[in-house]
Amino acid sequence: MIELLSVTCHSNSFGMFRIFGLLFICLLSFLSGFQLNAQENTHVNVLVFFNQHPDWVSLRNRFSAEHTPVNQRPAEIISALRQSANATQPGFREFLSGLSADANLIRSYHVVNACLVSMPAELINNLYLYEGTEYVILQNQLNVYPISPVDKREANNRAVGSREPGADAIAAPFMWNLGYTGLGRKLFTVDTGVWPVHPAISRQWLGNHLPVNQVWVGFDSEQPADKTDAHGTHVTGTVLGLDPLTNDTIGVAFNAKYMASDPIVENPEDIKPVTTILEAFEFALNPDGNELTSEDVPDVICNSWGIGDSIASGLCTAPFIVDLFSALDMAGIAVEYSAGNEGPGAGTISLPQYVTLDSLNIFTVGALDANVTNLPIASFSSRGPTSCDVPDAWKIKPEVSAPGVDVRSCVQWDGYALYSGTSMAGPHVAGAVLLLKEAFPYLTGREILNALYQSAIDLGEPGEDNVYGRGIINLEAAFNFLSANNTPVPPQTSNFDIQISGFNLGEVVCEGNHEVIVVLENTGSETINAAGQITLRVDGVEAGTANSSGVLQPGQTINVPVVNYLFTAGDHEVQADILLASNVLEREIINNSRVIQTRVQPRVDLPYGESFEFNDLSGNNLLLVNPDYSNTWDTINTAGLNYGRHSARMRFITYGRKKQFDKIYLPAMNIPPAADSVMLRFNYAYRFRNASLSDSLFVEYSDDCGDTWNGVFVKGGQELATVDTNWTVFKPFAPEHWGEFKTDLKPLINGNNLLLRFSAYNAGGSLLYLDNIGIYTQNDPTSLAQTQAQLPVNMYPNPAVDLLNLESPVLLNNVTISVSDLSGRLLSLNQFKEASTKYQIDTSQLPAGLYIVQLRSNEGVYSARLLK
Numbered sequence: 001m002i003e004l005l006s007v008t009c010h011s012n013s014f015g016m017f018r019i020f021g022l023l024f025i026c027l028l029s030f031l032s033g034f035q036l037n038a039q040e041n042t043h044v045n046v047l048v049f050f051n052q053h054p055d056w057v058s059l060r061n062r063f064s065a066e067h068t069p070v071n072q073r074p075a076e077i078i079s080a081l082r083q084s085a086n087a088t089q090p091g092f093r094e095f096l097s098g099l100s101a102d103a104n105l106i107r108s109y110h111v112v113n114a115c116l117v118s119m120p121a122e123l124i125n126n127l128y129l130y131e132g133t134e135y136v137i138l139q140n141q142l143n144v145y146p147i148s149p150v151d152k153r154e155a156n157n158r159a160v161g162s163r164e165p166g167a168d169a170i171a172a173p174f175m176w177n178l179g180y181t182g183l184g185r186k187l188f189t190v191d192t193g194v195w196p197v198h199p200a201i202s203r204q205w206l207g208n209h210l211p212v213n214q215v216w217v218g219f220d221s222e223q224p225a226d227k228t229d230a231h232g233t234h235v236t237g238t239v240l241g242l243d244p245l246t247n248d249t250i251g252v253a254f255n256a257k258y259m260a261s262d263p264i265v266e267n268p269e270d271i272k273p274v275t276t277i278l279e280a281f282e283f284a285l286n287p288d289g290n291e292l293t294s295e296d297v298p299d300v301i302c303n304s305w306g307i308g309d310s311i312a313s314g315l316c317t318a319p320f321i322v323d324l325f326s327a328l329d330m331a332g333i334a335v336e337y338s339a340g341n342e343g344p345g346a347g348t349i350s351l352p353q354y355v356t357l358d359s360l361n362i363f364t365v366g367a368l369d370a371n372v373t374n375l376p377i378a379s380f381s382s383r384g385p386t387s388c389d390v391p392d393a394w395k396i397k398p399e400v401s402a403p404g405v406d407v408r409s410c411v412q413w414d415g416y417a418l419y420s421g422t423s424m425a426g427p428h429v430a431g432a433v434l435l436l437k438e439a440f441p442y443l444t445g446r447e448i449l450n451a452l453y454q455s456a457i458d459l460g461e462p463g464e465d466n467v468y469g470r471g472i473i474n475l476e477a478a479f480n481f482l483s484a485n486n487t488p489v490p491p492q493t494s495n496f497d498i499q500i501s502g503f504n505l506g507e508v509v510c511e512g513n514h515e516v517i518v519v520l521e522n523t524g525s526e527t528i529n530a531a532g533q534i535t536l537r538v539d540g541v542e543a544g545t546a547n548s549s550g551v552l553q554p555g556q557t558i559n560v561p562v563v564n565y566l567f568t569a570g571d572h573e574v575q576a577d578i579l580l581a582s583n584v585l586e587r588e589i590i591n592n593s594r595v596i597q598t599r600v601q602p603r604v605d606l607p608y609g610e611s612f613e614f615n616d617l618s619g620n621n622l623l624l625v626n627p628d629y630s631n632t633w634d635t636i637n638t639a640g641l642n643y644g645r646h647s648a649r650m651r652f653i654t655y656g657r658k659k660q661f662d663k664i665y666l667p668a669m670n671i672p673p674a675a676d677s678v679m680l681r682f683n684y685a686y687r688f689r690n691a692s693l694s695d696s697l698f699v700e701y702s703d704d705c706g707d708t709w710n711g712v713f714v715k716g717g718q719e720l721a722t723v724d725t726n727w728t729v730f731k732p733f734a735p736e737h738w739g740e741f742k743t744d745l746k747p748l749i750n751g752n753n754l755l756l757r758f759s760a761y762n763a764g765g766s767l768l769y770l771d772n773i774g775i776y777t778q779n780d781p782t783s784l785a786q787t788q789a790q791l792p793v794n795m796y797p798n799p800a801v802d803l804l805n806l807e808s809p810v811l812l813n814n815v816t817i818s819v820s821d822l823s824g825r826l827l828s829l830n831q832f833k834e835a836s837t838k839y840q841i842d843t844s845q846l847p848a849g850l851y852i853v854q855l856r857s858n859e860g861v862y863s864a865r866l867l868k
Contacts, residue, residue: 042121045106045139047275049320050088050113050132054080056326063330070332070444071294077331078110078291081323085110088132095130099123107275111282111327112320116275134319142274146192146264147304147338147350149421150380152229155408156416163249166238166403169370170428172252174476175435179491182253182434183588184441187239188298190280190305191232193262196224197627198233200241200250200410206257209593210288211540211573214296217261217283219276223597225629227266230411234419235302236260237409238427240434250409250416252431253438257590259287259298264305274307281324285331300334300433300445304423306350315352316388325361334433334445338422339366339398340382346466348382349397356386356394363449364397366469367404367425368459375459377467378405381422384466398469399449400456402428413627413659432475439479439488447482455481496584497524499591500534500576501557505598508623510668510705510753511569512603516543518560518576518594522552524587532580536562539573548578569602599623601755603668606678607776610666612646621667631655632662633760637826638769639733641683645826647771650760652695653729661698661759666773668705669754675777678749680712680756681742685769687730688721693765696720699741701756703749709757712748713741716761720768730767738771745775793855793862800868802844804853808837812857817841819866820852827851843868 059080063073089108092115096103103119116139117127127136158164167173175181186206196205206215207224216224226233242254261283263276281301288296307315315321328335340350353364367378381404384397404425411417429452436448455477456470464470479488504517516536522528530550536543544563552558562576575595586592602621610620612635617624626632631651638647650662671678684697696716700709722739723730732738745754756775760768774780794807806817815832817839830841839855846868855862 043102043118044121044124045273046117046119046124046127047137047139047142048092048115048117048127049134049136050084050092050115051134052084052087052113052132053319053323054084054327056322056330059330070442073444074285074294074297074331075291077327078285081110081113081327084113088113089115092130092132099126109275109278109282111278111285112323114278114320139273139275142307143271144263144274144277145271145306146231146266147306147340147421147423148266149229149231149419149423150341151406151418151420153406153418154415155418157243157246158248158408161247164408166370166407166428167249167252169375169403169472170252170432171474171476172431172435175439175479178439178479179493180435180438181491182240182256182431182438183492184590185253185256185434185437186298187236187253187256187258187430187434188284188301189232189236189239189258189260190263190277190301190303191235191260192229192264192266193218193221193226193232194224194236194258194260195226195230195233195413197413198237198410199245199414200237200243200248201233201258203244204240204255204257206259206590207595209590209595211575211595212597214287214289215259217263217280219261219263219272220265220270221262221629223629224260225262226412227262229266230417231264231266231304231423232260232262234409234411234417235304235423235427238407238424239302239431241410252428253434256431256434277305278324281328284333285327297331298333299437300336300430301328302336302427302430304338304421304426306340307352315355316390321352321355322357325355325357329361329446332444332446334363334430334437334449335361336363336365336426336429336433336449338426339364341380341421343381343383344379346383347385347387349384349386350382353382354384354386354388354397356388356390356397359394360399360446360449360453363399363429363453364469365422365426365429366398366401366467367420367422368401368468368472369405370403371406375472377401377460378420378422380420381425381467384469396464396466396469399453400429400470400473401425401459401468402473404428429473432473432478435475436478436482438491440482440486441489443482443486451478451481492587494585494587495524495526496528497522497587497591498528498530498552498578498580499523499588500578500594502594503574503576503596504559504707505574505596506706507597507625508599508601508665508706508755508757509567510603510755511567511600512668512705513564513566514705515564516562516574518562518578519557520548520552520560520578521557522554523591525554527554528552528584529580529582530558531582532578534560534562534576534578536565537575538565538567567598567600569600571597571599573597599625599665601665601668603670605670606672606675607774607779608666608669609776609780610773612648612771617648617664623665625663625665627660627662633664636731638685638731638771640685640735640737641771642735645820647685647732647769650695650762650768650770652693652760652762652765653767655762655764660762662762663760664758664770666756666775669756669775671749671752671754672777673752675746677777678745678754679742679774679776679780680745681740681780682758682773683738683740683771684720685722685730685732685738686720687723687725687727687766688718689765691717693763694718695763695765695768696761697768697770698759698761699756700759701745701749701754703751703753705753706755710748712743712745717765732769791855791857791860791862793864795853795862795864795866798864798866800843800866802842804841804843804866806839806841806853806855806862810859811835811837812855812859815839815855815857818854818856819843819846820854821849
């Protein structure tokens with residue numbers, strides 16, 4: 001039993017933010033009573049917070065006295081945070097290394113002065129021996145929970161040119177009519193993620209113009225993605241969504257850009273610790289990694305999450321809360337929080353939303369119904385007051401309210417849904433911040449939030465109350481409030497705009513040299529001179545430059561070859577930027593840059609064969625493109641084919657997200673110039689359920705290394721079916737369950753390059769199986785087991801104990817040796833890429849019994865029984 005001890009408080013001051021008492025003294029009751037049940041040598045993750053903090057009062061006073069421009073503040077805040085961290089963390093690292101060889105630093109933070117440590121549980125109390133330690137807590141005592149919508153229903157696109165009632169309720173059209181649409185402003189969502197492919201938010205994704213590591217903080221996915229309910233996508237659409245094809249306006253600031261993170265989860269078993277939030281907020285202070293820049297810093301951070309209540313009483317004055325939200329506030333970022341969906345009782349405001357550092361921080365938003373004329377508060381919307389010991393004027397929560405009932409926004413890749421919750425109200429505030437920030441870019445986020453707070457339209461009981469807060473935000477009133485003492489910057493109305501709209505590179509290309517072509521487009525309404533210099537970067541390294549020229553009419557595009565670049569196999573990020581020669585004032589500058597992700601497949605010589613006997617999709621240079629990073633192709637043991645026991649499988653029947661293509665790319669094939677034929681063959685199996693659940697398989701080829709694609713096999717529904725059965729979870733086990741396709745590609749392709757991909761289109765139907773893919777000019781490599789005699793391999797010892805040897809009188813190439821039980825279940829698989837005549841495998845982990853050993857190579861096949 002290990003007891004976490006409280007620690008004596010140090011006397012250094014937080015200024016006005018520590019007027020509530022000695023640091024974390026309110027955690028005494030929690031920490032002194034907390035018992036950690038741990039076995040000897042059990043490792044735990046521990047957060048260690050240190051006693052050095054920025055002097056926030058002095059910083060705020062200096063910023064005010066010197067009128068420090070908002071774009072200079074992030075660098076100064078980061079400097080102050082790092083100074084505090086550098087005063088304590090280097091010494092702690094030395095202390096930790098001397099404490100125990102089993103105590104390891106996982107990560108250090110500067111947005112709050114803290115370190116995450118993995119260590120034996122029985123050594124936790126020793127951390128207080130370091131003089132800079134302020135307090136210690138187990139990482140899993142501060143978990144992050146979602147604020148989930150209370151109701152979700154599907155919705156359709158609205159009529160062309162429509163807008164949502166929530167936009168009218170907060171007077172967003174007033175700002176639009178003035179010309180303010182969020183242009184040039186940035187949102188950061190700390191949520192479940194985002195689907196930037198959705199047409200309503202794809203144009204606004206900052207990842208179109210900047211490297212992914214500057215716009216995405218992924219904890220569940222390396223690439224931008226959302227989770228099942230697409231909560232983050234819905235939130236993002238509410239802030240800035242607009243489908244340009246229909247002018248269907250679902251967002252408040254539809255010309256703003258956004259970046260995103262995905263620490264929030266939907267399933268309780270996937271809950272993450274608060275350290276993920278620390279990482280996300282640390283990113284927000286410096287997205288591009290250059291502490292001297294500020295144009296990368298978001299204007300507003302949208303939050304719909306809370307912290308577990310195990311230490312509720314301690315969060316009011318917790319130094320990490322003070323540091324975290326003071327840093328973001330003083331860096332000029334507006335931070336807003338959804339209040340929670342635990343209403344209608346008093347004091348139901350979520351954590352850390354109930355924390356009150358002053359009249360605006362933490363800025364919390366309640367939900368009302370904008371579909372009803374009198375704007376009633378939602379019954380679920382959490383109420384105040386805060387439980388923190390603060391002046392009475394600060395106790396009222398939430399700060400303001402906004403539309404949060406039946407809010408229509410985007411979900412998944414192209415859908416729409418009506419969600420209800422305070423998570424829908426907060427984004428209305430975030431969108432309002434972006435519109436006002438466009439008009440007053442020199443004001444801080446705090447000043448913008450204050451305008452929304454002071455000018456809110458009173459609802460409910462007269463005056464500020466614990467139901468509506470100040471009332472519903474109103475953009476006309478907030479704009480007028482700010483204009484009384486500040487001059488708005490006119491909206492950017494230039495008719496000139498040029499953008500890099502694309503490349504000639506696809507999502508997958510061949511290994512080798514590619515002439516990279518950049519597409520320039522005039523997106524303005526005036527003729528523009530496209531003369532300038534284009535710079536290309538691959539993985540952040542300059543790859544070449546080229547000059548552009550010509551005069552572009554509105555809507556016209558030109559292709560500019562930049563460089564012939566040698567792409568190696570693997571994943572690459574390609575970025576192009578144009579610097580115009582003229583000094584024309586463009587409507588938007590960010591679109592002078594374009595970024596894409598491309599994957600390069602290695603080249604192989606024919607013949608090529610894939611039978612999925614590796615029991616995964618990583619063998620033989622296969623590349624899986626899984627757009628939702630969730631359900632996709634996998635492998636499973638099957639039967640019915642004379643060769644091979646495992647097949648690729650696509651489980652449409654269990655796949656909730658429809659209209660998705662999951663693709664398997666083969667490596668790039670070198671076609672022999674003298675080849676008379678290039679044969680493609682494969683086996684497939686599929687059970688058709690009904691016309692409304694009709695899945696498809698597309699097999700396509702490219703002879704220009706991925707620039708263009710053509711279909712060679714396209715079947716779906718009844719046409720794809722190979723069996724007539726009502727077996728719901730169908731799995732092939734007989735030869736008649738399988739179909740075969742074979743064709744000669746030679747008449748179709750030009751040149752000596754060939755890329756092939758197999759695309760499964762999901763309609764929620766049945767199960768699709770794929771096996772024995774072969775591309776060859778003479779002998780089918782997938783049929784070696786049928787067409788060639790058994791190899792004369794000598795296998796010994798048999799019976800075996802720990803090691804098994806196989807020897808061949810001839811040199812063998814691309815050898816795989818599998819061991820299966822008598823039912824066909826694969827137990828081990830060994831791959832040998834180098835040619836040899838002798839092979840050895842480990843059998844020590846096999847239980848005593850009888851097994852089947854199979855050796856496969858380019859030269860043939862050998863099978864035998866093994867006794868262990």
